[in-house]
Amino acid sequence: xxxxxxxxxxxxxxxxxxxxxxxxxxxxxxxxxxxxxxxxxxxxxxxxxxxxxxxxxxxxxxxxxxxxxxxxxxxxxxxxxxxxxxxxxxxxxxxxxxxxxxxxxxxxxxxxxxxxxxxxxxxxxxxxxxxxxxxxxxxxxxxxxxxxxxxxxxxxxxxxxxxxxxxxxxxxxxxxxxxxxxxxxxxxxxxxxxxxxxxxxxxxxxxxxxxxxxxxxxxxxxxxxxxxxxxxxxxxxxxxxxxxxxx
Numbered sequence: 001x002x003x004x005x006x007x008x009x010x011x012x013x014x015x016x017x018x019x020x021x022x023x024x025x026x027x028x029x030x031x032x033x034x035x036x037x038x039x040x041x042x043x044x045x046x047x048x049x050x051x052x053x054x055x056x057x058x059x060x061x062x063x064x065x066x067x068x069x070x071x072x073x074x075x076x077x078x079x080x081x082x083x084x085x086x087x088x089x090x091x092x093x094x095x096x097x098x099x100x101x102x103x104x105x106x107x108x109x110x111x112x113x114x115x116x117x118x119x120x121x122x123x124x125x126x127x128x129x130x131x132x133x134x135x136x137x138x139x140x141x142x143x144x145x146x147x148x149x150x151x152x153x154x155x156x157x158x159x160x161x162x163x164x165x166x167x168x169x170x171x172x173x174x175x176x177x178x179x180x181x182x183x184x185x186x187x188x189x190x191x192x193x194x195x196x197x198x199x200x201x202x203x204x205x206x207x208x209x210x211x212x213x214x215x216x217x218x219x220x221x222x223x224x225x226x227x228x229x230x231x232x233x234x235x236x237x238x239x240x241x242x243x244x245x246x247x
Contacts, residue, residue, distance in 0.1 A: 001026065001050065001052065002052060002053060003024070003025060003026045003052035003053060003081070004053060004057070004061075005022060005023065005024050005053055005057065005058045005061040005062070006022065006023040006024075006079070007020065007021075007022050007061045007062060007064075007065065008020070008021040008022070008023075008238060010065070010070050010071075010072050011237045011238070011239065012237065013076070013237055013239040013240070014232055014240070015202060015230075015232060015239070015240075016073060016074050016076055016105055016239065017072075017073030017074065018071065018072045018073045018074075019072055019073060019074050019075065019076045019105075019239060020062065020065060020066070020070060020072045020074075020075045020076070021076050021078065021079075021237070021238055021239055022058075022061070022062060022075060022076065022077050022078075022079075022083075023077075023078065023079030023080070023081065023083075024052060024053070024058055024077060024079075024081075024083050024086045024089065024092075025052055025079070025080075025081030025082060025083055025085040025086050026052065026080070026081045027079070027080025027081045028080065028081075034080070034207070034242075035080065035081065035082055035109050036109055036131060036174070036207055036242045037140075037207070038140050038141060039109050039110065039111060039131060039133045039154070040133050040140070040142065040147055040150040040151060040154060041140070041141050041142055041150070042111055043111070043114075044111055044112050044114050044115050044118075047082065047085055047111060047112060048085070049084070049085050049086070049087045049112070049118065050085070050086075050087055051086070051087045051088050052085075052086050052088075053086075053088070054088065055088035055091045055092050055095075058086075058088065058092050059092055059095055059096070062075060062092075062096065062100075063100060066100060066102065072102070073103065074102065074103040074104065074105050074126070074127075075096060075102055075103070075104050075105070076104075076105040076106075076107065076239055077089070077104065077105065077106045077107065078106075078107035078238075078239065079238075082108050082109055082111070082112065083106050083107070083108065084106065084108050084112040084113070084118055084121070084122060085112065087121075089106075089121055089122075089124075090120070090121030090122075090124045091124075093106075093121070093124035093125050094124045097124065097126065103126040103127070104124075104125045104126045104127070105125065105126060105127045105128075105129060106122065106125045106127070106128050106129065107129050107131075107172075107239075108122070108128060108129065108130055108131065109130075109131045110130040110131050110132065110154055110157060110158055111154070111157075112157075113128075113130060113157035113158055113160070113161050114153060114154070114156070114157040115157075116160075116164075119157070119160060119161045119164055119165060120164075120165070122161060122165065122167065123161070123164065123165025123166065123167045124167070125167050125168075126167065126168060127167065127168040127169070127170055127199070127200075128161060128167055128168070128169055128170070129170040129171075129172055129200075129202070130158045130161075130169065130170070130171055130172065131172050131174065132154070132155070132158070132171050132172060132173055132174075132189065132192060133151070133154065133174065133180075134173075134174070134175075134176075134180035134181070134182075134185040134188070134189070135147070135148065135151050135182075135184055135185045135188035135189075136180060136182045136184050136185045137176070137179060137180040137185075138179050138180070139176075139179055140180075151188065155192050155195070155196070158171070158192075158196055159195055159196050162196050162197065162198070168199040168200075169196060169198045169199055170198055170199060170200040170201070170202060171192070171193065171196065171198045171200075171201050171202065172202045172204055173189050173201065173202065173203045173204065173221065173225065173229075174204055174205065174206040174207070174209075174242070175203060175204070175205060175206060175209065175214075175217050175218055175221050176205075176206035176208070176209045177209065177210070177212075177213045177214060177217040178213075179206075180206065181217055181220070181221060186220075186221055186224045186225065187224075189221070189224075189225045190224055190225045190226070193225050193226045193229075200230070201225060201226050201228070201229035201230065202229070202230055202232055203218050203221050203222045203225065203229055203230065203231040203232065204218070204231075204232050204233075204240070204242075205218070205233065206242075207242040214233070215231075215233065218231035218232075218233070219231050
């Protein structure tokens with residue numbers, strides 16, 4: 001399945017500064033959940049990695065605006081499809097680091113980090129921002145013991161990336177007040193932060209979280225998980241969009 005890279009106009013991100021936002025993998029098919037939904041219920045086998053486009057085409061799409069003078073702090077890979085699904089991502093990240101001398105950020109739901117080869121490619125990024133679902137979520141499957149086991153597997157993928165590669169690691173903790181911010185969830189997030197030792201921790205709204213009570217909930221989780229964590233309400237850029245679903 002071919003997918004031409006999509007490069008957006010430079011924009012200002014609250015978290016990453018002036019960025020060039022790039023999409024290199026397709027989103028979910030019609031009627032399927034978005035990639036940030038029910039993350040713990042899915043496995044790497046359901047997300048085939050493939051060469052959606054030649055690495056030269058991806059690089060050309062990114063380098064063209066940079067060569068024309070676009071000044072950015074980072075190139076951020078994200079969008080409806082997880083960038084780690086693109087098998088040519090590693091060479092692209094390496095070229096941007098060694099030749100273009102630009103910081104790269106990859107926004108991932110973290111599912112594919114369970115695979116060692118994927119982690120090796122991800123290690124070429126400047127920063128991997130990995131989604132860390134809550135231990136408990138009353139609206140998602142699986143639940144109970146099965147969810148706890150899936151949570152541990154997910155966390156181990158991110159922890160392995162931290163151990164095996166020199167890339168910077170950031171954690172995204174999605175908060176949905178009254179649904180996933182239970183005491184057990186917050187304590188589990190705190191344990192994960194201590195275990196993974198990420199460079200940055202982002203406490204952010206879950207994609208469908210209502211605004212009522214959200215700032216207080218984000219701040220409560222931030223204080224509980226790590227003293228240097230940051231709590232961020234969504235900004236208006238595509239960088240912070242998380243409600244991707246099949247349509």
